[in-house]
Amino acid sequence: MNIEKLMQSLEAKHPGENEYLQAVHEVLMTIEDVYNAHPEFEQAKIAERLVEPDRIITFKVPWVDDRGDVQVNLGYRIQFNNAIGPYKGGLRFHPSVNLSILKFLGFEQIFKNALTTLPMGGGKGGSDFNPKGKSDAEVMRFCQAFMTELWQYIGPETDVPAGDIGVGGREIGYMYGMYRKLARQNTGVLTGKNLEFGGSLIRPEATGFGGLYFVKQMLETAGTSLKGKTIAISGFGNVAWGAATKATELGAKVVSISGPDGYIYDEDGISGEKIDYLLELRATCNDIVSPYAEKFGAKYIPNRRPWELKVDIALPCATQNELDKNDAKLLIENGVICVGEISNMGCTPEAIDLLLKHKIMYGPGKAVNAGGVATSGLEMTQNAMHLSWTAPEVDAKLHQIMSEIHTQCVRYGRENDGYINYMKGANVAGFLKVAKAMMAQGII
Numbered sequence: 001m002n003i004e005k006l007m008q009s010l011e012a013k014h015p016g017e018n019e020y021l022q023a024v025h026e027v028l029m030t031i032e033d034v035y036n037a038h039p040e041f042e043q044a045k046i047a048e049r050l051v052e053p054d055r056i057i058t059f060k061v062p063w064v065d066d067r068g069d070v071q072v073n074l075g076y077r078i079q080f081n082n083a084i085g086p087y088k089g090g091l092r093f094h095p096s097v098n099l100s101i102l103k104f105l106g107f108e109q110i111f112k113n114a115l116t117t118l119p120m121g122g123g124k125g126g127s128d129f130n131p132k133g134k135s136d137a138e139v140m141r142f143c144q145a146f147m148t149e150l151w152q153y154i155g156p157e158t159d160v161p162a163g164d165i166g167v168g169g170r171e172i173g174y175m176y177g178m179y180r181k182l183a184r185q186n187t188g189v190l191t192g193k194n195l196e197f198g199g200s201l202i203r204p205e206a207t208g209f210g211g212l213y214f215v216k217q218m219l220e221t222a223g224t225s226l227k228g229k230t231i232a233i234s235g236f237g238n239v240a241w242g243a244a245t246k247a248t249e250l251g252a253k254v255v256s257i258s259g260p261d262g263y264i265y266d267e268d269g270i271s272g273e274k275i276d277y278l279l280e281l282r283a284t285c286n287d288i289v290s291p292y293a294e295k296f297g298a299k300y301i302p303n304r305r306p307w308e309l310k311v312d313i314a315l316p317c318a319t320q321n322e323l324d325k326n327d328a329k330l331l332i333e334n335g336v337i338c339v340g341e342i343s344n345m346g347c348t349p350e351a352i353d354l355l356l357k358h359k360i361m362y363g364p365g366k367a368v369n370a371g372g373v374a375t376s377g378l379e380m381t382q383n384a385m386h387l388s389w390t391a392p393e394v395d396a397k398l399h400q401i402m403s404e405i406h407t408q409c410v411r412y413g414r415e416n417d418g419y420i421n422y423m424k425g426a427n428v429a430g431f432l433k434v435a436k437a438m439m440a441q442g443i444i
C-alpha cells in the first residue's frame with residue numbers, strides 16, 4: 001500500500017476535510033504492515049474502497065422557531081460501510097458539524113463497531129443545528145423536520161442512528177415519534193430510546209461505564225489499578241457523567257469536568273450528588289460549567305482545559321482534538337500514567353505521538369468508547385427479540401464486550417518490548433474483520 005499516494009489523492013478529492021483526512025491517515029499508518037502481508041487486499045483495493053463512504057445523504061431542514069421565523073439547517077447521513085452489518089452510528093447536532101467531521105466519525109465507527117464483536121457496520125450523521133438555548137418545542141419541530149427527510153434512508157436492518165453530541169433521549173424520542181408516524185412501523189430504528197418504547201437499561205451510562213471498564217483493564221494489565229488514582233475528565237455531558245459515576249464506584253477520584261467556558265477543579269472529588277448535578281447542568285442547555293463552582297465551592301478556571309492538572313489518569317470526554325501536544329507534554333511532566341479517549345479522536349496526532357514515545361498507556365476512542373455503540377447493539381437485539389433485559393444482564397454483556405475489545409487490542413498491539421500500542425491493536429483488529437468480510441463478498 002502506498003499511503004502517501006492514497007493520502008494525496010484523497011486530499012485532492014476532498015480538500016480541507018482535515019478531520020476526515022486525519023482519521024484515515026492514522027488508520028492507514030497503523031495497518032500498513034498487516035495490509036502488506038496480505039497481497040490480496042491490495043489486489044482488491046480494500047484500502048481505496050474502505051476510505052470512501054458507500055454514500056452520503058445531505059438534505060436541508062427547514063423549521064419554524066418560537067418567534068415564527070423560518071430557520072434552515074443542513075442534515076446529513078453518511079453510510080460508510082455495511083460489510084459486517086447494518087450501518088450504525090450516532091447523529092451529532094452541533095454548529096461545528098460539517099462533512100469532514102461526520103466523515104471522520106463515520107470512518108472511525110466502522111472499526112469501533114467491528115471491535116464490539118457485534119454485527120454492525122459504520123455510519124454517522126447529524127446537523128449544524130445548535131440545540132443550545134432552544135426551547136423544547138423548537139427542538140421537537142427541528143427533530144421532526146430532520147426525520148421527515150431521513151426516515152426513508154434508515155431501517156432496523158438498513159441503518160440504525162443513535163445519539164452523539166447534542167442528541168440525547170429527548171431528541172431521539174422526537175425523531176423516533178416522527179419515524180413511527182411516517183414508516184408506520186415500531187421496529188426500534190433508533191437506539192438510545194427511552195425505556196417505555198424499546199430503550200435499553202444502561203444505555204445512557206454505557207459509554208462512560210464501558211470506558212472505565214476498559215481503562216481498568218489497561219491498568220490491571222500494567223500491574224496497577226484504579227484504586228486511589230486521581231482522574232481529570234473533560235466535558236460534562238452524558239459521557240462525562242457515566243465516566244465519573246463508574247470511576248468513583250471503582251475507587252478513583254475525579255477532580256475535574258469542563259465546558260466550552262473553562263474547567264472546574266474540585267480537589268475533594270466529584271462524587272455523589274455532584275455527579276448527578278452534571279445532568280442538571282446539561283438540562284439548562286447553556287453549555288457552561290461555571291455554576292458548579294458557585295454551588296459546590298470548587299475552583300473555576302475560565303478558558304482553560306483540565307490537562308494542566310497533576311493527575312494519574314486523563315479521560316477526554318468532550319470532543320475531537322481536545323487534547324493537543326502541549327497538553328500531552330504537561331500531563332507527562334505531571335506524571336500521568338494513562339490517557340483514555342472516551343470522546344471520539346480526543347487527542348491530536350502529535351499528542352498521541354508524544355504519549356507513545358513516552359510509553360504512556362494510551363487508549364484510542366474507537367476502543368475505549370465502544371461501550372456506547374455496543375449497548376446500542378444490545379438494544380437492537382432486545383428490540384428484535386421483543387423483550388428487555390435487566391440492568392445487571394446488560395451490564396454483564398457490556399463488561400464482557402469491553403473485555404473482548406481489550407483482548408483484541410493486546411493481541412494486535414503488543415510490541416517487542418512489551419508495551420501495548422492500543423491504537424495499533426484497535427485499528428488492526430477492527431480492520432481485519434471488515435477487510436475479510438469485504439474480501440468474502442466480492443467487489444461491490
Ligand code: GLU
Nearest residue numbers: 089090162163164373376
Ligand atoms: N455516538 C456514539 C458513538 O460515537 C454511539 C453510537 C451508537 O450508539 O450508535 O459511538
